[in-house]
Amino acid sequence: MAEGLDAETFAGLIARAGDKAYNFAYRLAGNEPDARDFVQEAFTRAFEHSESYDPSRPFDSWLLRILHNVFLDAMRRHSHARTVSLDAPAPVEDAGWADLLPEDAPLPPDELSRRESADLVQAALGRLPTPYRSAVALCDIEGLSYEEIAQVMAIPVGTVRSRIHQGRVLLRKAYEELESRGGARS
Amino acid sequence: MNEHVSGEDLSAFLDGALAARDRARVDSHLADCRACRDEAASLRHLKLALSSAPRRTLPADLALRLERRLVGGSGRGLLARRAFWIPAGAVAAAALALGLWARRPAPVEELPLEPLLAAHARYGAEALLPAEHLVASSTYSDQMTDLYADDSDPGSVR
Numbered sequence: 267m268a269e270g271l272d273a274e275t276f277a278g279l280i281a282r283a284g285d286k287a288y289n290f291a292y293r294l295a296g297n298e299p300d301a302r303d304f305v306q307e308a309f310t311r312a313f314e315h316s317e318s319y320d321p322s323r324p325f326d327s328w329l330l331r332i333l334h335n336v337f338l339d340a341m342r343r344h345s346h347a348r349t350v351s352l353d354a355p356a357p358v359e360d361a362g363w364a365d366l367l368p369e370d371a372p373l374p375p376d377e378l379s380r381r382e383s384a385d386l387v388q389a390a391l392g393r394l395p396t397p398y399r400s401a402v403a404l405c406d407i408e409g410l411s412y413e414e415i416a417q418v419m420a421i422p423v424g425t426v427r428s429r430i431h432q433g434r435v436l437l438r439k440a441y442e443e444l445e446s447r448g449g450a451r452s
Numbered sequence: 453m454n455e456h457v458s459g460e461d462l463s464a465f466l467d468g469a470l471a472a473r474d475r476a477r478v479d480s481h482l483a484d485c486r487a488c489r490d491e492a493a494s495l496r497h498l499k500l501a502l503s504s505a506p507r508r509t510l511p512a513d514l515a516l517r518l519e520r521r522l523v524g525g526s527g528r529g530l531l532a533r534r535a536f537w538i539p540a541g542a543v544a545a546a547a548l549a550l551g552l553w554a555r556r557p558a559p560v561e562e563l564p565l566e567p568l569l570a571a572h573a574r575y576g577a578e579a580l581l582p583a584e585h586l587v588a589s590s591t592y593s594d595q596m597t598d599l600y601a602d603d604s605d606p607g608s609v610r
Contacts, residue, residue: 277523284510284518292508302514313522384505391502405467406502412469431463438498 276313283326284309286408287333293403294337296392304340308333330408331418334400341396390440398433405430457481457488466496 287308291301311332312319319328391399397419404415412430416423457465457478464470465478482489 273523277519280515280518280522284515285507288510288514289508298508298511301508302511305510306514306518309518309522383501387501387505402502406499407505409503412464412467427460427464427469430467431460434463434495434498435459437502438494441498 276316279325279329280309283329286326287329290330290403290408291333291337293388293391293407294334294396294399296388300340304333304336307336311336327410327414327417330404330410331420334418337400338396386441386444387437389444390437393440393444394433394436398429398436401426401429402433402437406434456485459491462488462492463495466492466499 284305288301288305291304291308292298295301295304308329312329315332319325391403394402400419401415404410404418405412410418412423412426415426415430419426421429461470461474461478465475470478482492
């Protein structure tokens with residue numbers, strides 16, 4: 267391990283960054299078993315490659331980047347589909363803007379319970395192609411800045427900007443479709 | 453009326469990611485344009501729905517397992533046997549939660565009391581072993597074993 271990131275330090279980092287990593291993993295995976303596997307693998311990689319960690323930068327961002335790569339590796343290597351779906355809609359670049367334009371009705375409707383709304387949001391998030399899911403989750407759920415997201419996803423800030431907005435448009439569309447079908451289970 | 457604000461600019465405006473001059477331009481346009489205001493309100497609702505979703509916390513049994521495997525004792529030696537430690541950890545955690553220590557099947561790694569108490573204090577009792585965590589990791593864990601077997605790709609840590 268790199269000097270300055272010894273075992274005790276790493277124990278503290280698990281405690282400090284674990285919740286954020288797990289929440290992000292859950293939003294990407296959409297289920298607990300996969301989220302657990304992603305987090306476990308991410309911490310393992312972080313531990314084994316800690317010599318490449320730059321202590322002058324936030325550990326959280328470095329860990330989220332590893333976690334994101336774990337997620338992408340899993341998507342590439344396995345075509346299994348639970349809520350992590352490789353049958354997700356085509357990337358926005360392939361879609362016409364007419365399909366992406368917002369509907370009139372704003373959301374979420376107040377009559378839905380908070381729990382139902384949260385389930386719907388998670389289900390809608392799971393329908394996004396992975397680049398958009400990651401960008402939206404990092405921005406709106408984890409609260410990262412565009413610059414931080416660019417580092418985690420290893421893409422330019424301009425691409426982050428585009429993915430966040432297009433991701434939101436797709437998410438709204440997915441949310442409304444799920445809502446019209448009666449809930450997150452559809 | 454000015455040209456409508458682009459969707460990307462609206463999102464960046466809501467995220468506080470616009471430079472001061474662009475922010476002032478969008479702000480001024482929204483004051484006069486009902487369509488862009490409605491769109492901004494819709495995006496804001498969506499952002500709020502995401503940010504207010506209940507946050508998941510690292511399950512205590514997973515935190516404990518990570519600490520034990522990565523930090524406690526001979527971390528690297530244990531990591532070298534990664535194919536073993538997923539099922540062993542799951543069995544140990546399930547046995548612990550179900551109070552089956554007295555008749556647990558051997559051999560399962562001993563879990564001393566001190567780290568459990570430390571994890572309990574650190575992560576809170578409510579986070580300890582929800583029922584769904586008692587099931588050994590399924591299909592994907594098996595597939596992760598394949599991942600572990602492929603150590604020839606350290607570049608995957610990017």
